[in-house]
Amino acid sequence: MSDNEKTFFASWHPESADTCNDDTHCLVCRPGGDVLVRSDTTVGFPELMEPVSSLPEWQRLCIGTLDGRSVMLISAPLDAGAPQGYLWANIRPLLNGLDAGRLEALCRASMLASWDYDHRYCGRCGTLTLQDSKESARVCPSCRHRSYPRVSPAMIVRITNGSKILLAHNQRFPDGVYSCVAGYVEPGETLEQTVLREIKEEVGLEAAPPCYLSSQAWPFPHSLMLGFETTATGEPIPDGEEITEARWFFPDNLPHIPRHGTIARWLIDDWLEDIGYLK
Numbered sequence: 001m002s003d004n005e006k007t008f009f010a011s012w013h014p015e016s017a018d019t020c021n022d023d024t025h026c027l028v029c030r031p032g033g034d035v036l037v038r039s040d041t042t043v044g045f046p047e048l049m050e051p052v053s054s055l056p057e058w059q060r061l062c063i064g065t066l067d068g069r070s071v072m073l074i075s076a077p078l079d080a081g082a083p084q085g086y087l088w089a090n091i092r093p094l095l096n097g098l099d100a101g102r103l104e105a106l107c108r109a110s111m112l113a114s115w116d117y118d119h120r121y122c123g124r125c126g127t128l129t130l131q132d133s134k135e136s137a138r139v140c141p142s143c144r145h146r147s148y149p150r151v152s153p154a155m156i157v158r159i160t161n162g163s164k165i166l167l168a169h170n171q172r173f174p175d176g177v178y179s180c181v182a183g184y185v186e187p188g189e190t191l192e193q194t195v196l197r198e199i200k201e202e203v204g205l206e207a208a209p210p211c212y213l214s215s216q217a218w219p220f221p222h223s224l225m226l227g228f229e230t231t232a233t234g235e236p237i238p239d240g241e242e243i244t245e246a247r248w249f250f251p252d253n254l255p256h257i258p259r260h261g262t263i264a265r266w267l268i269d270d271w272l273e274d275i276g277y278l279k
């Protein structure tokens with residue numbers, strides 16, 4: 001992915017969560033990937049334009065700075081209703097078209113909102129937990145168990161063979177859309193082992209040792225997509241469950257592929273550039 005100039009810097013400040021002024025970017029999130037947006041403006045960066053005092057007493061947390069201004073996450077409970085003039089929107093389409101800094105801020109806010117709500121109670125002893133004052137963690141005041149924000153690594157891989165690329169249709173995709181093979185890392189695996197296992201499982205091919213290329217936060221609800229490339233030969237055999245079709249494609253005969261802004265699209269476009277097809 002492109003290396004844009006850095007405008008967002010992550011931090012964690014529960015103690016300053018009450019200091020919210022006109023200069024603060026306020027993002028209101030609900031567990032599961034919902035973001036509060038104005039009913040009449042459902043695109044763009046969904047920061048709150050009204051005073052925070054207009055909202056119920058939802059949990060607040062300063063999560064970083066964007067363009068030099070504080071970013072506050074206001075974390076609403078799962079069953080929170082939307083205030084007058086607002087509605088809850090899914091984060092996924094909102095990420096389209098955001099610059100790198102806003103994208104990072106919104107991904108962090110959404111991921112922290114889900115994690116914070118899901119760890120209100122200690123997983124060991126059931127006591128209500130507290131936000132740690134110094135680092136991104138919730139701590140149990142009874143048994144001292146600490147819970148850190150969860151990031152689940154997943155890999156996505158570009159498989160090529162000379163001037164052909166292997167793309168697969170997942171049964172969850174819209175009709176006619178093909179993408180790169182992807183899957184979650186299992187406990188105990190290296191990323192490279194995950195890549196080779198997923199290729200074998202999903203399309204039945206033995207691939208060459210993969211090389212890492214780039215990554216993308218994937219807050220649905222708490223993943224990190226790690227992009228690889230490798231080569232393989234032979235005819236793919238879809239697993240018939242997750243993958244219903246898989247084929248080799250030439251650059252001039254590509255099917256519908258994922259939208260711009262996704263790492264899948266970047267992997268495909270980067271290859272098209274490499275082979276001189278996309279200038």
Ligand SMILES: [Zn+2]
Binds near residue numbers: 122127142143
């Ligand atoms: Zn505990």
